[in-house]
Amino acid sequence: MSATRVFVARLAGCTVFDPAGDRLGKVRDVLVVYRRTESPRVVGLIVEIPGKRRVFLSIGRVTSIGSGQIITTGLINVRRFEQRGGEVRVIAEMLGRKLDFNDGSGEATVEDVAIEEVGPGEWQVAQLFVRRPKTGGSPFAKGATSFALWRDVVEQTKGGEAQSAEQLIATYSDLKPADLASTLMDLPQARMLEVAEELPDARLADVLEEMPESEQVEILGQLGDDRAADVLDQMQPDDAADLIAQLSGERGEALLSLMQPEEADDVRMLLSYEPDTAGGLMTTEPIIVSADATVAEGLALIRRQEMAPALGAAICVTLPPYEPPTGRFLGMVHFQRMLRYPPHERLGTLLDSSLDPVTADTSAAEVSRILASYNLVSVPVVDDNHRLVGVVTIDDVLDYLLPDDWRSHDGDDEKRTPTRFPERTVPVPTKRPVRIGARRRAGNGTQ
Template structure:
């Protein structure tokens, strides 16, 4: 194994292979333990294996690190990782810490950590890549960077001073929201809150949508009301409604007042529907166009980067106005059908006339049967005047039907539970689970 320096931040996301070349998982962090005088010793890796489960891989099981990949002996304990006392995660906990130089030349922030192999299977921290405070008032200025050995600095902890999460966020910038949500949930509570404070509003909104309700509430409780309202504005209305309904009543109306009026109106409307109905499950932000819109215009709308795949699978065609509740709903056009016609074709001529919309009071079970029977990923919801008020997507239904703790139980013993859920979906015998909608996470 090469004895060259390995920078830990660059290991994040690296693929782990067994000796046969089969993929084991991806690196999410590296664990070290501090020693009295010597540099911290590396004890192992935190690896995410299929099923979103994170496991511990002892550094002694690693035979090669380099070229963006890690080779192991193939012997891995698949028990879910639990951090032990004395263990420190380099990416999640060390990056962003403040250190003071022993020569009195000031302070710096750790941006990366280099490790080196000192013996067969023995790795330790060799250097820190640190950044000193900036010396210019310019917002574009950055402090000077330098390398320092472990012996040249000491960690500086100030009571009440939060650890910077900027470098951690940069390291995980390429993670999908669901993966970043899992990463945050694995962090110690204080560190989780520090990261949430520094995440941009839209990124935090995406991450919250992928978390269990109890964790959403915990994180939102740490934000001041103005920031919480900004984050809720960035969430999908149905997800924002789910979260708001789980908050204490005295905070709900205040947050709704601080939100953008249009977003708040959507949330209030969703909260007015029963939890086990299409109205309680739908999102109020489908793609809506006129009958005169062309295939080219429709395809341009579904190409938007921020659009959820289920929403982008079809466009809704209505009479004006084109904001819910719209004019009379005319029908849906699926993106696959748009691909079969020339760019100038009018969408009004491509409507799926065999798809009937549902009403806000249609049961969740009925919506599920429609999606399953016709192999759909979304179904339109109209009011008594046949005006479009939203769409229910397949992910809305799955979130509602799966157990409340499904995100944290991706182990093998869940396979039978999911198979049973699929069978119930086919037969229509569907157990209604708590989502928003009771406000306390229990079944209605």
């Protein structure tokens, strides 16, 4: 081994390679089992392979850990990971736990866990990196940190006491919303709800947009009405509308009354459309500019970091006002066309005359046909007065067409069993929206 002691939090996100240097996946957690008199034994790693599938990698198949990468024997069980009784995930379940020192010196919180190799293919928990409660009155003060051996501490098991999720959230801070959503859904239910409650409003909104509706409803059900409304305010209007539609009429109306008026109005409008129509699929916050706006101004809007790619692919040009429902819709300008013209060129001269908008009652099937026939990533939606009310993007259509459980579907229809090592082990193959004057972020956090 190139390293005999490593900290688990530093392993999160490390790339796993086979002996030939081909990338197999990324580490998402470390799995241990408790023992009566000794430190917990490491049984393996939870690795995310292509397709966002979480699989188990036995620690005995790891040949090297070091320099931010892990080398394996090249063979990996590609069945979806299922946690067994007695197994504990270090990042998901140990970090943030409170401990008491056996010598009576007080309590501490686990911030990291060091594992070490004690024999060929055998690893165990070596030390805990812990933080004591702060002693000063300053809000910026932090408690002292220290290392502790497993035998020197005991975990607190007070009934009903919530386990801190702060350290877990910090560990996953760099994950994209879709990856964080996948990670949360892979946690035990109680831990998933606890972590969701601790996420900032905007971050939780991004994550909820990437989850199936059943998980969205479950998490929102754990939040108080004021917090739930704040999170809905941060979501894309179409995603918020889809979520509210899954709630009881009484809870949905209560949350709408607590949301920001402009956000609630957008959501109410979307709820008035049938879900299988363009109005039910669209987002109400595309990029909207006047005909006098220049190429330079248009490019500045679409290059915003928070801009979703599908919405940044084209800009809508209308008469005033420039918030849906706008003045008369004039047309769209695709970003590739903007790249072919000088910065001072007016967008009103670059309209795509071949693209006709759809109406809000156009069927989802027809919208899908238009996007496929003309190789588009978005199509504008207008009302009876030809005013722009929103756009339907390709991701909205895919969400509608794919099965409800597509986010957790791994492409393998074979019935899975919790068997850790099947008879055959195979190698893994290598290899929403901004308008001028918008109030806050738009888009779903896609980079």
